[in-house]
Amino acid sequence: MPAxxxxxxxxxxxxxxxxxxxxxxxxxxxxxxxxxxxxxxALVTAHRLSPVALLATHGHxxxxxxxxxxxxxxxxxxxxPDDEFLALDPGSQLRMLFGxxxxxxxxxxxxxAVYTALADRQHLQLAGVTIDVIHTPGHTPGHCCFHVPDExxxxxxxxxxxxxxxxxxxxxxxxAALMRSMSEKVMTLPPETRVLPGHGPATTLARELxxxxxxxxx
Numbered sequence: 001m002p003a004x005x006x007x008x009x010x011x012x013x014x015x016x017x018x019x020x021x022x023x024x025x026x027x028x029x030x031x032x033x034x035x036x037x038x039x040x041x042a043l044v045t046a047h048r049l050s051p052v053a054l055l056a057t058h059g060h061x062x063x064x065x066x067x068x069x070x071x072x073x074x075x076x077x078x079x080x081p082d083d084e085f086l087a088l089d090p091g092s093q094l095r096m097l098f099g100x101x102x103x104x105x106x107x108x109x110x111x112x113a114v115y116t117a118l119a120d121r122q123h124l125q126l127a128g129v130t131i132d133v134i135h136t137p138g139h140t141p142g143h144c145c146f147h148v149p150d151e152x153x154x155x156x157x158x159x160x161x162x163x164x165x166x167x168x169x170x171x172x173x174x175x176a177a178l179m180r181s182m183s184e185k186v187m188t189l190p191p192e193t194r195v196l197p198g199h200g201p202a203t204t205l206a207r208e209l210x211x212x213x214x215x216x217x218x
Contacts, residue, residue: 014199014200015034015062015063016032016196016197016198016199016200017030017031017032017034017036017039017043017066018030018032018155018196019031019043019044019047019049019051020127020129020131021047021049022127022128022129024048024049025047025048025049026049026050026128027049027050027051027052027127027128028044028047028049028050028052028127029051029055029126029131030044030051030053030054030055031054031055031155032056032198033054033056033063033066033067034061034062034063034066035061035065035066035068035108035110036066037066037068037069040066041069041072050073051073051075052075052127053076053077053124053126053127054067054069054070054077054078054112055124055131055146056077056079056115057143057144057145057146057155057156057158057159057198058079058083058139058140058143058157059083059084059085059086059087059111060086060140061090061093063158063198064077064079064086064087064112065090065108065109065111067087067110067111067112068110070112071110077112077114077115077116078116078117078118079115079116079117079142080117080119080135080141080143080144081115081117081142082140082141083140083142083143084115084142085172086140087111087112087115090109096170096171097170118135118142119133120133120135120144121133121134121135129148130148130149130150131147131148132146132148133146134146134147134185135181135185136157136159136181136182136185136186137174137177137178137181138159138168138173138174138175138176138178138180138181139157139158139166139167139170139173140158140172141172143157143159143166144157145157145159145160145185145186147193152192152193152194153193153195154186154193154194154195154196154205155196156186156195156196156198157197157198158197158198158199159182160182160186160195160197160208160212161199161200161203162197162200162202162203162208162212163203163208163211163213164214165178165179165182165212165214179214182215183218186205187205187215187218190205191204191205191206192204192206193205
């Protein structure tokens with residue numbers, strides 16, 4: 001049965017949050033959780049879904065700062081251990097990312113207290129969906145993409161966008177590592193793979209190879 005994949009661009013940094021399920025009315029996986037719990041709950045409720053896990057592509061506040069969703073649904077959060085350091089000081093993260101850390105915004109952040117560790121080439125069976133973990137360091141040391149091979153979909157987080165790539169000028173960022181991850185782990189997937197990024201519209205690997213200025217010459 002084809003997987004249900006729905007998304008919402010939540011207000012916080014226009015981050016895309018996705019829910020993935022085998023069908024409406026059943027269990028689902030949440031991929032990335034910005035600090036906008038009502039919007040996440042609305043996305044889940046719209047399809048009558050029951051979350052079983054939260055997968056975070058990386059530890060930045062706009063992707064993992066809505067960890068309160070784990071308490072609401074009593075589910076585990078998954079994150080690569082190389083990014084756990086990012087959850088220790090949300091205020092510093094906000095200043096690093098946006099230049100300011102308003103107290104009212106810091107108060108909305110709720111990183112999970114404990115994470116289940118993600119590992120490269122790990123195969124997760126969650127909510128009736130097979131999800132392959134691809135560790136893609138560069139944007140952050142522990143950044144991961146999630147591949148759903150049965151659907152030909154890649155949740156690319158902040159690794160790859162339509163027309164761009166993730167920034168590497170933040171602490172822990174490494175441009176050479178990101179491009180190595182891109183060539184060795186992302187662009188080796190089938191070109192027809194649909195890419196659902198952490199920000200902005202969907203694309204395909206084939207389209208990005210043709211048009212993305214960062215990938216020209218490959």
